[in-house]
Amino acid sequence: MISVMKQAESASTDPTAPQRRWPRRLAIAGAVLLLVVILAIGAFLAYAGNYYRDADTNHANLVSSEQVPVEQQDSYVAFGDPNAKTGLVFYPGAKVEYTSYAPLMRELAERGYLAVVVEMPFNFAFFNINAADSVRSAFPQVQQWWVGGHSLGGSMAAQYAADHAGDATLGGLVLLGSYTASDLSTTDLGIIAAYGSNDHVLNRNKLASSKALMPEDAKIIEISGGNHAQFGDYGAQDGDGEASIPPEQQQAETAEAIDAYVRTLQGAAGQ
Template identity: 40%
Template sequence: MKTKRLLWLTPLFLLIALAVGFLAWTTLSAAAPMAEAITVTQESTTLAGENWLVFQPPTANPTTGLVFYPGGLVDARAYAPAARQIADAGYLVVIVPMPLKLAFFDANRAGEVMQAYPAVQRWVIGGHSLGGAMAAQFAYQHPDQVAGLALWAAYPAANNSLADRRLAVTSIFGTLDGLATGDKISASVPLLPPDTRFVAIEGGNHAQFGWYGKQSGDNEATITREAQQAQTVAATLALLSEVAK
């Protein structure tokens, strides 16, 4: 009986050990936000829903909004400086933290945000890296809720093709990105609408789409983080302006 009990309990112990190990890995691997991002978060955001970071525009009643999914294992606050600039241009911006900082655990959170702000008539969803892939999945699964998609160093999965969708899409990538490489971005072209706008940031890399320092597997950028952020924000604002019209 003891032997049978041990045999039954062994898989459970292994499962617990794997779960604990996974939690430890996500905690230790998570990229912390830089001081600049923390300052912007503290000074210009409000919290709503499941700890969403909400950036309100100067205008009282924005009718176009952006839901943004962070990159995998990246603190949501790392995208606060870009979000603040986008909001200052007149758009509601909501950054959605993810369970264990991995967007594939809850790719449908954008739906909750959209329900919470019924005055917003048009929504763009976007994300960085894994967050962008999950944003594309949301756009694929909820075509009636999304008017635009902003991909920051990201691309949809092969089973989430948006090629035949009426969707405004902008794909922004760094030419020195060591993770979302140029080849991967090129391979994503058939998965996106024919009029997708591709914006290449010369000298940009993967990590400088946020404010969280360097990233394993990435290349060194040859432009500053500020310069890459400025181009990323400008391309995202162009998409939002297109959707707003």
């Protein structure tokens, strides 16, 4: 009788044994997943923390002058007349400190633009593609806005332009060492893309194929002797070619090309 009772008890408990092990298995799986997430976050923070810093360590380029007033806020630096007719919101390249583009912004400001470079979370523009919205709201007196960026920042600015293509106050897109992956071919936006002849970072094939994603009047220009990094002021970039012109010349030629293209479009539109 006792043996029969033990067998019955064993039969009643055995089926539940696997069920009792499930919570433990789930706990172990959850702990492993949490560890993987923590390691991934740590690896990303370490990667993002090793970024290209502004070579202007004294931040002399952020000081206002009579010709170029500078307004620095928590998330952007604006160069030039806040009442300018035309403004540019500029997205920095990946892992590049945003103030590195101050020399180029000053060049544009000297030509009459309000040039605003924005700070991106972890120095990656894809974390805040709509950063231009807050800048445009801060300067409502600007009649026409352009968006642009360097490298990854340019591609994210292109996505912003595609998302806001119907906005009458958005004039166009500026791509520096960059290309668009967004289809802008049917828009009325102006697009100018500039790259250095010694740029070894930019994928030239993707730039060429992206021409089909641009309107017919888009312009692609080569800065002779320029490279990828010298659109900013952050030193040499891994994998880049060596420039044969100084950064000041590359930035001045870039600003001049942007200005000429914008003025041509605005003149044609009677603005």
